[in-house]
Amino acid sequence: MATVLVVDDDAPSREFLRTLLCYGGHQVEQASDGGSALAMAARRPPDVVITDVLMPGLDGYALAHALRGEPATRHIPIVFSTAHFGVQEVRPRADACGVQHVILKPAQPSTILATIDSLLADGRLSVSPAEQVAESQRLTRSGTWEIDLTTDTIVVSAELRDILRLPSTRLTVHELRRRVHPDDVARIATMAETTWCAGSSVATELRVADTAGAVRELIVSCLAAPADASATVSRLWGVAQDVTQIRADARISAQTQVDWHAVRRTIDALHRAVLPSTLPAVAGVDLAALYLPAPERLDIGAGWYDARVVDGGRLLLSVGKVAGHERHPAAVMGHALAVLQAYAHDDPDPAGVLTRLNRFLIENGRDDTFVTAVVALYDPGTGRLRVANGGHPAPVVVTRDGDAGAAALLRTQGPALGVLPDAVFPQRDLSLPANSAFCAYTDGLTDRHGAASVDGRLLRVAAEEFGRLDPDQPAAELLTETIVRGMLGGTAPDDDVCLAVLHVT
Structure with missing residues (x-):
């Protein structure tokens, strides 16, 4: 079996050659342009290259010259396949590129197989050309x-x-x-x-x-x-x-993509409608929040952030996420957030809010849905922050250490909501000094494929970015953006991301 690299910007032509050559006993790799083919050949040189002549970008002539210019690929036999030139037109340039054979499209399957076979060692194929042609025509x-x-x-x-x-x-x-x-x-x-x-x-x-x-x-x-x-x-x-079936499959695929994007737009619109359009203005506090959806998934969880002023001029901040499979999390998120807000209006104590929300989910749940959430209550008058956590990633507190930043995780945590009827949610009380920040987030910020030492990386990024900010300026929005950029590295998230920052100015 030989490896044949087929290079053509026309997808049906590539598919025809792939089917034919695979039946002929070969392994086929495909590229739609010369640049991609050159990179593939550099990584793993094929036994034969069969390439179209006229292609956008790096055409067949340039590809042949490039392959001949590298020691690792200069020995590879090359075949030109063209529908735009006659043999007499293309032969001189083929010779100049060191190309052994020219095939005019559309070529007989037997011609293609015989050409490839002639470039390989004798005796590779034991099936007669007539049998090969008949079977290749049947398959294609x-x-x-x-x-x-x-x-x-x-x-x-x-x-x-x-x-x-x-x-x-x-x-x-x-x-x-x-x-x-x-x-x-x-x-x-x-x-x-x-x-x-x-x-x-x-x-x-x-x-x-x-x-x-x-x-x-x-x-x-x-x-x-x-x-x-x-x-x-x-x-x-x-x-x-x-190509009836090929065209039908293409139409189905295109319609599937249209349907997928329509569903995704509906989910995103619902999600964003539930999130607050503006954040409250509180003296001495700078607030910012960000929601970033995962672009290529429908099965993502529904994360939220929320901030509101409660009794006594205090600020209640929550970040949470709904998970489950039987109902889409976005359908549950609105209910969970509305109930949380109602309980907070009655009594904003973070542990009490989580306890009541947990009881609501237990009593009304009929499937595997559960919720994780962090609820924080901040008093601008005293600088005191009270935090309760129900199965959610540990929030981060960032402070100044001279000219640099220092970050620490608040690891006090209870179980996820909607799982245990008698769950207890311990609270953590701390003081937020001036020019410090409290950051709560969903796991889409930290759970990255192949990422290691998640907690350590988040603490390092948060401390470094906070240390770069002007201590005399509001920093919440800029810190939110730089933490996300530092954690994701400019790539799309694997799951949706919510991040809320409370900066004491």
């Missing part, structure tokens, strides 16, 4: 056709006859035209005329009805076959591939 659902222009008679291969369910391998142009979709009839004439006048190969797509009335979508190529030494064209021939 392709067949050949030929038309005699003097009699308007078309002869198709047995494979193409079976694809179109024709009663015979011989039919007239009139019979074929009756089966072609009316909007595609003009393409047949244009294809034949172009081949007749220019002598170059042409490919187009046609919709043809088989004898059962089913419409088959075909990619059809057309070439001229000289009849005698005077090169008078009397026959046209080509290859037709049935």
Whole structure:
């Protein structure tokens, strides 16, 4: 088995070659442009490269020169595959690039297999070329056709006859035209005329009805076959591939993407509608919060942040997340946050709020949904902060240490909400000095694939970013942005991220 690198900006052409060469016993790698192919060949040199000539960016000529210029790839046999040039046009440039063979599209499967086989050691393939061609046409659902222009008679291969369910391998142009979709009839004439006048190969797509009335979508190529030494064209021939299923799958995939984005937009709109549009203004306190969705997932949890002024001019800050599988977390988040806000209005004690919310989730839960949350109550008059944690990532307190920042985790924690009926949520009381910050977040900020020492990295990032800020300026918004940037490194999160910062100014 040889490794063949197929390079072509046309996806159907790559797929045709992949199917054909895989049947021929080879492993196939694909690239849609010369730049990608060059990088792939540098990482793992293939045994053969078959490349289109005209491609955007790095074309086939430039790719061949680049491969010949590197010691690791200069020995690789290269085949040019082109539909835009004749052999006489492309051969001089192929020789200049050190390219051994040129194949004109569309090529007979047997020609492709024989060309690749000739570049490899003898005896690699034990199956006869005729058997290979027959099986490759079966797998790729392709067949050949030929038309005699003097009699308007078309002869198709047995494979193409079976694809179109024709009663015979011989039919007239009139019979074929009756089966072609009316909007595609003009393409047949244009294809034949172009081949007749220019002598170059042409490919187009046609919709043809088989004898059962089913419409088959075909990619059809057309070439001229000289009849005698005077090169008078009397026959046209080509290859037709049935791409009905490929096109149907592509349409389904496109519709799936449309549906996916519609659902995602609905979820995001619901999520953002629940989050507060503005944060309260409290003297001596600078507040900021950020929500960042994971862009490529529907099964994300629903994280929230919330801040509101409660009895006595105090500030209640909460950050939480809903998890579960039977109901989408976004559907639960609005209820959980509304209940939390109602309990906080009645009595903003953090442990009491979590205890009552836990009881509500236990009594009303009918599935595997649970909630984690941090609730913090800050008194600007005294600088005292009271924090309770229900199964949530430990919040961070950042302070000044000379000209640098210092960060510590508040590890006091109770269980997740909605799991244990008699759960207890211990509280932590501390004093927030001037120019310090309290940061609460969801685990989307820290849970990264392949990331290690999460707690240590978050503390380091928070301390470094806080130390860079002007101690005489409000820092919450800038600290929020820099912590997220430092933790994610400019990449999209694996899960949605909420981060809220309370900065004592």
